[in-house]
Amino acid sequence: MTNAREISVEYLARVEGEGSMRVKVVDDQIEDVEFSIFEPPRFFEAFLRGRPHTDAPDITARICGICPIAYQMSSVHAMEDAFGFTVGGSLRELRRLIYCGEWIESHVLHVYLLHAPDFLGYESGIHMAADHREVVERGLRMKKAGNDIVALLGGREIHPINVRVGGFYRTPTKKELQALVPELEWAKDAALETINWTAGFTFPEADLDFEFVSVCHPDEYPFNEGNIVSNKGIDVPVSQFNEFFTEEHVERSNALHSRVRGRGAYHVGPLARYAINFEKLTPLAQQSALDAGLEPVCNNPFKSIIVRSVETLYAIEEALRIIDEYEEPAEPYVSYTPKAGVGHGATEAPRGMLYHQYRLHEDGRIADAQITPPTAQNQLTIESDLRFVLEQHLDLPDPELTWVLEQSIRNYDPCISCATHFLDLTVERV
Amino acid sequence: MALPKLAVHKFASCDGCQLSLLDLEDELLAVAGVVQIANFMEASREVLPPPYDVTLVEGSITTPHDRDRIQQIRDETTVLITIGACATAGGIQALRNWKDVDDFNAYVYAHPEFIDTLQESTPIADYVPVDFELRGCPISKYQLLEVLVAFLQGRKPNIPTYSVCVECKAKGNPCVMVSHGTVCLGPITQAGCNALCPTYDRGCYGCFGPMESANAASLARQWQLMGLSDRQIVDSLRGFNAWSEAFRVESDRREASIEIGGAR
Numbered sequence: 038m039t040n041a042r043e044i045s046v047e048y049l050a051r052v053e054g055e056g057s058m059r060v061k062v063v064d065d066q067i068e069d070v071e072f073s074i075f076e077p078p079r080f081f082e083a084f085l086r087g088r089p090h091t092d093a094p095d096i097t098a099r100i101c102g103i104c105p106i107a108y109q110m111s112s113v114h115a116m117e118d119a120f121g122f123t124v125g126g127s128l129r130e131l132r133r134l135i136y137c138g139e140w141i142e143s144h145v146l147h148v149y150l151l152h153a154p155d156f157l158g159y160e161s162g163i164h165m166a167a168d169h170r171e172v173v174e175r176g177l178r179m180k181k182a183g184n185d186i187v188a189l190l191g192g193r194e195i196h197p198i199n200v201r202v203g204g205f206y207r208t209p210t211k212k213e214l215q216a217l218v219p220e221l222e223w224a225k226d227a228a229l230e231t232i233n234w235t236a237g238f239t240f241p242e243a244d245l246d247f248e249f250v251s252v253c254h255p256d257e258y259p260f261n262e263g264n265i266v267s268n269k270g271i272d273v274p275v276s277q278f279n280e281f282f283t284e285e286h287v288e289r290s291n292a293l294h295s296r297v298r299g300r301g302a303y304h305v306g307p308l309a310r311y312a313i314n315f316e317k318l319t320p321l322a323q324q325s326a327l328d329a330g331l332e333p334v335c336n337n338p339f340k341s342i343i344v345r346s347v348e349t350l351y352a353i354e355e356a357l358r359i360i361d362e363y364e365e366p367a368e369p370y371v372s373y374t375p376k377a378g379v380g381h382g383a384t385e386a387p388r389g390m391l392y393h394q395y396r397l398h399e400d401g402r403i404a405d406a407q408i409t410p411p412t413a414q415n416q417l418t419i420e421s422d423l424r425f426v427l428e429q430h431l432d433l434p435d436p437e438l439t440w441v442l443e444q445s446i447r448n449y450d451p452c453i454s455c456a457t458h459f460l461d462l463t464v465e466r467v
Numbered sequence: 468m469a470l471p472k473l474a475v476h477k478f479a480s481c482d483g484c485q486l487s488l489l490d491l492e493d494e495l496l497a498v499a500g501v502v503q504i505a506n507f508m509e510a511s512r513e514v515l516p517p518p519y520d521v522t523l524v525e526g527s528i529t530t531p532h533d534r535d536r537i538q539q540i541r542d543e544t545t546v547l548i549t550i551g552a553c554a555t556a557g558g559i560q561a562l563r564n565w566k567d568v569d570d571f572n573a574y575v576y577a578h579p580e581f582i583d584t585l586q587e588s589t590p591i592a593d594y595v596p597v598d599f600e601l602r603g604c605p606i607s608k609y610q611l612l613e614v615l616v617a618f619l620q621g622r623k624p625n626i627p628t629y630s631v632c633v634e635c636k637a638k639g640n641p642c643v644m645v646s647h648g649t650v651c652l653g654p655i656t657q658a659g660c661n662a663l664c665p666t667y668d669r670g671c672y673g674c675f676g677p678m679e680s681a682n683a684a685s686l687a688r689q690w691q692l693m694g695l696s697d698r699q700i701v702d703s704l705r706g707f708n709a710w711s712e713a714f715r716v717e718s719d720r721r722e723a724s725i726e727i728g729g730a731r
Contacts, residue, residue, distance in 0.1 A: 050512040053482045077479040077529045078582055083571035084562035089702060095672065099559050099707065102483020102605060150489060150510065161511030163499045173496070181492040192663045194490055195483040195605040196674075199667045206669040286577035369668070443512070452482075 040064055044439050049446060051151040051161070053103050054453025058442060060423065065431055070423045072416065072446065076453045085406040090116050090375060090397055091202060097393070097408065098196050101452055103146070106139035106187065107386030109200040110261050111393040111408075116202045118276075119380025119397050120373050127366040128204040129261075130359050134214075135190040135200070136260040136384070137356040141183025141224070142194065143387035144307075144345045144352075147450045148231065149176025152342050155444040156238040172234065175227050179349070182224040185217060186356060204370030214360045221357050228350035229325060235343045236329035241441065243337040245425065247418065248297060249309035250282075252385050258317040258351060259310060261384045266313055267303065268334075275383040278392050284409060295414040302417035305389030306449060307344040308335055322351040338422055338448040345450075375401030386411050388450045412451045419449055471520035471619060474506035476540055478526025478533050479560055479588060484551035485509055485525050487608040494612060501619065517543035521618055523611075527553040527560060527588045534585070534594060541595040546618055549591045550611065552604035556676055557710035559604075561588040564710055589710070599624060604674040604707035607659050627658045628679040631671050634662035643670050648693055650703055655681035655713065673706050677713035684717050697721045 042062040049056045055076040061068040081100055085093065093112040098105035110132060117123060124132070149172075150162030159165040166173035184194040189209060191197020199206050250271065254263030266272045271281055282303075285294045297303050315323065315333040326333075326347045335344055377399040383392045389411030396405040426445045430438055475485050489495065489510060505515040522544035528534055541547055552558050563571055564587045572579040591597055601614050601624075610626055617624035627633075631653035635642065643649040643665045651670035653662070657678040664671045677683070687700050695703075704718035 048508055050508045051510065053486075053509060055477065075532075077533060078572070078575065078584060079479055079529070079558075079560040079588075080563055080568075080571040080575050081560075083574045084559075084566070086574075092702070095706075096559060099481050099483075099604070102481040102486045105483070146489060160513035161504070163496075163504055163511065164513070166496055166499070170496070177492040177495060180490075184490065184492070192667050193605075193660070195486060198664050198669065198672075201669075206664075207667045286581065440512075 042435065044435055044442070046439060046443060049443060051154070051447060052451050052453060053101070054451075056446075056451065056453045058423070058446065060427060060442065062427070062431065067424060067427055070420055070427065072420050072423060074416075074453050082406040082408055085403050088403050090395065090401045090403055093395065093403065093406075094200050094202065095196075095198070100408070100410070102195050103143055103452060104139060104386045104388065105196050106135055106191070106200070107384060107391045109197070110136060110384040111382040111391045112395075113200060113202050113382070114261055114384060115380040115382030115393040115395050116397075117373075117380070118382060119378040119395060120376060121378075122371060122373050124204055124371050127364055128208070128369075128371065130363065131190060131205065131208060133260050134356055134359045135187060135197070137352040137359070138183045138186025138190065140352040140387050141349055141356075142180055142187060143183075143450075144349045145176055145180040145183060145231075147387075148235065148342055148345050148349070149173060149180070151450070152444075152447050153235070153238075155440070155447060156342070175230065179224050179227050179231070182217075182220045182353075185220065189213060189217065201370055203373055204366075204368075206369060208366055208369045211363055211365055214363055218357065218360060221353055221360075225350065225353045225357070228346065228353050231346045232325050232329050232343065232350060235346050238342070240337060240339045241426065241429065243339060243425065243429075245336050245338065245422070247304040247308070247336060248300065248302070249312045250297075250303045250305050250390060250414075251310040251313045252383055252390055253313050254317075256317070258314050258355070259385050265383060265390070267297070268312060269300070271297070275392070276381045278381065278383065278394070278409070279407075282409070282414075284413065294416050295409060296417060302421055303414065304418045305411045305414045306341070307348050307387075308338065308341050309389065310385060311335060311344045311347065318347070318351050319354045321354065322347050325350060338445070341448050341450075375399075388412060388452055389414060410452070412449070412453060415449050415451065419446055419451065422448070470501065470503040472505035472515060472518075473502040474517075474519040474522040474540075474544060475509070476506075476522065476524050477509070478524065478537070478554065478591070479529040480526030480551065480553040480558065482509065482525070483605040484554075484603075485523065487550075487606055487611055488523075491608050491612065498612075498615070502615070519544045521546045521548065521615070524549050524554050524591055525551050527557045527590060528585070528594055529560060529588045530584055532583070537591060537594050546598045547591075547595065548599045548601060548614060548618070549597050550601045550606050552602065552674065552676060552707045553588075554591050555600040555602055555711075556708040557588045557590050559707050559709070561710035562705060563588055565705075601626065602657055602675045603659055610659055629658055630654055630678040630681075631656045631658050631660070631662050631665070631675070634658045634660070635665050638662055638666060640665045643668070644689075644693075650690055650693070650695065650699075652686075652703065655683050655686050672703070673708055673714065676708035676711045681713040683713050684720070687717055687721060697725045701725070
């Protein structure tokens with residue numbers, strides 16, 4: 038007689054968008070693991086064709102309400118690459134600053150409201166607040182500090198309106214930026230407390246052999262600029278993305294699966310950025326990571342919650358530095374003339390590298406668009422992690438097994454709205 | 468007395484409007500004190516059984532599966548409120564409504580046969596009765612709070628239906644169209660953003676959809692006088708609320724004149 042188990046989660050909670058998981062185990066042998074995306078496709082790449090290139094930052098932001106800045110930054114950098122100019126000085130610094138705001142807002146949302154409840158055994162951040170109100174209030178206040186940066190620079194938290202090719206529509210005064218400082222100073226201490234808090238959680242054992250991929254800049258922790266670098270030998274300009282990575286369309290998923298050509302799954306996001314760029318973190322962020330028990334490379338995806346907290350501290354410190362050194366630019370944007378060509382942009386969304394490529398007509402209208410979001414790139418890695426976690430925890434009863442599998446997916450802060458062009462959980466035991 | 472049960476559902480969308488609830492950093496825990504969050508997958512694993520008192524729906528209907536799902540959601544709730552441009556007007560993905568969705572599918576996916584989709588992206592109210600439509604791309608979180616409180620108190624939500632121009636005047640913004648010739652949808656777009664774009668030195672691009680009795684034809688004529696081509700007018704009207712009637716009718720009329728007049 039065979040002993041069959043099937044575990045299925047048809048609608049994963051505490052992730053952005055609609056995805057599912059299905060796992061089938063026969064006589065303690067894993068038969069099938071599926072992480073699927075059923076988010077309806079919206080065809081962004083198709084309807085961008087023919088639109089003015091100036092629409093790209095506003096339209097692609099609508100791919101994701103949690104990381105609109107990432108879409109705006111990848112698109113404007115791709116356009117500027119196509120037209121052959123770069124944005125420097127204070128405007129470049131303001132772009133890093135608005136990205137700091139998005140990392141803080143998105144990381145804190147994930148750490149406090151979406152991921153921590155898994156470690157502490159709550160259904161949600163709201164349930165957690167019943168027992169840990171001060172902790173949740175600290176998280177909400179930190180999140181707001183990040184959102185305040187985005188709202189000041191971008192006009193609003195979700196789908197900011199102030200980012201354009203060449204820079205901004207309107208740049209802030211020094212005084213406006215300085216108003217953010219007291220709350221960011223508070224948030225810096227709160228981020229240190231967050232690192233200590235998350236470091237105290239109990240983590241399932243894992244030491245996995247990932248190919249980490251991230252943007253890497255010689256002088257700074259990456260947001261907008263740098264080569265695409267992996268810990269297994271890739272180090273190429275952004276324009277060569279398609280020569281090293283490929284997307285495949287598989288049935289059961291409305292997202293394309295990415296892989297390294299000739300190899301396979303790879304890992305983007307906080308763990309990858311941290312592993313590749315550790316020495317570019319601020320001294321305080323490096324020391325806090327080491328004090329929290331992390332090595333300069335972390336191969337346990339469950340500990341991504343600590344790394345997110347470390348990156349939050351970094352983003353707060355970087356925001357404070359930018360505000361301190363800010364000098365108001367003469368013009369809010371760099372003027373340019375559109376021309377025919379191809380442009381590439383890869384920037385670091387909170388959940389990992391986001392690649393855009395556009396081919397443009399002579400009049401600046403979009404001829405072709407390619408958008409490769411972080412969650413699509415992580416999809417194969419998420420499935421391979423699910424297999425590992427399943428093997429380690431087969432002795433657990435179904436409800437507990439389901440929960441740890443969900444937690445393993447949430448390690449990646451998956452954004453399914455992004456990946457679709459992606460998630461539903463079933464564990465089947467036969 | 469049991470707290471009213473709140474459900475939140477997502478259709479084709481970016482998650483941004485339901486995120487507005489979690490972005491109410493100062494009010495979230497207070498909201499959780501007066502309603503029971505009964506079914507909100509983005510925030511909680513816990514799903515309490517229907518019926519629900521108030522349901523918020525984000526996103527547009529784009530697949531046969533979702534067309535069926537919205538019927539069940541309607542059946543399970545007393546009040547249904549749609550939130551955001553996708554749910555109230557079809558969203559940016561309604562740009563497909565003017566094209567052949569099979570071409571779109573083949574452009575994006577290697578195996579279009581794996582994808583099950585409808586030809587059009589349409590608002591929720593095309594399929595089921597809706598009790599209130601809250602506009603915006605994204606919605607204003609404070610308007611969302613007002614709508615929730617109003618329904619809990621059994622009164623009409625206080626959501627203005629006048630144009631963005633009124634907000635600009637109230638803020639003392641110089642008119643971007645008159646003073647720097649910037650194309651602006653503000654005169655025909657419903658207020659709610661507090662005239663955000665003009666405040667940041669750019670023209671409104673219509674996030675909140677057409678105001679009550681919007682005169683899009685008249686605004687388009689003004690744009691024409693400012694030197695815009697029909698194609699540019701069509702682009703401007705076909706944004707995040709492209710499929711809303713007032714914007715759609717004028718963009719169709721302008722598109723027809725491109726076809727008659729050739730490239731202008």
